[in-house]
Amino acid sequence: MDDVLHERVREIIESVPAGTVATYGDIAALAGAPSPRMVGAILAEDGHDLPWHRILRANGTPAPHLVHDQLERLRAEGVLADGQRVDLRKYRWKPDGEADDGPEGLF
Numbered sequence: 510m511d512d513v514l515h516e517r518v519r520e521i522i523e524s525v526p527a528g529t530v531a532t533y534g535d536i537a538a539l540a541g542a543p544s545p546r547m548v549g550a551i552l553a554e555d556g557h558d559l560p561w562h563r564i565l566r567a568n569g570t571p572a573p574h575l576v577h578d579q580l581e582r583l584r585a586e587g588v589l590a591d592g593q594r595v596d597l598r599k600y601r602w603k604p605d606g607e608a609d610d611g612p613e614g615l616f
Contacts, residue, residue, distance in 0.1 A: 518542060518551045525563045527586045529602035530595055532567050539604065563588075563602075569595045 517540045525531050533545035542548060545567070552561050562582035565571055570593050571579035580590050588600050 514540060514542060514547075515551055515555070518548055519555070519559060522548075522552070522556070522559045522561070522564060524604075525560060525602050527560070527563075528588060528600070530563050530565050530569075530583065530588060530597070530600050531602045532565055532569075532597070534567055535602070536564060565595055565597075569597045 518536060521536050521539050522531075533548040536542070536548045537545045540548070548564070549572075552559065552564065562571075562575075562579045563586075565579075569590075570576070576593055580593065583590065583595065588595055
């Protein structure tokens with residue numbers, strides 16, 4: 510894996526503020542990564558010091574093996590789930606300069 514891309518993914522994840530979430534796909538798109546799976550791989554291998562809990566699957570749910578810890582951490586930041594799903598329209602991070610000009614989109 511390209512070290513520059515790896516660090517770019519880490520920087521973007523680090524910039525997701527408390528009280529918001531992003532999807533693996535959001536991070537991949539911002540970083541120019543070829544797939545959301547690469548973001549997951551980076552988090553699994555080198556994400557212990559990042560706010561990994563703010564990154565969700567495209568449907569707003571945590572990975573099954575992380576669900577309880579992830580939802581607990583999000584709840585502590587004010588991000589509430591309906592069951593195991595976070596409402597991306599409400600909590601999705603909008604990076605600086607991104608307009609909120611309509612219904613569901615990438616951001």
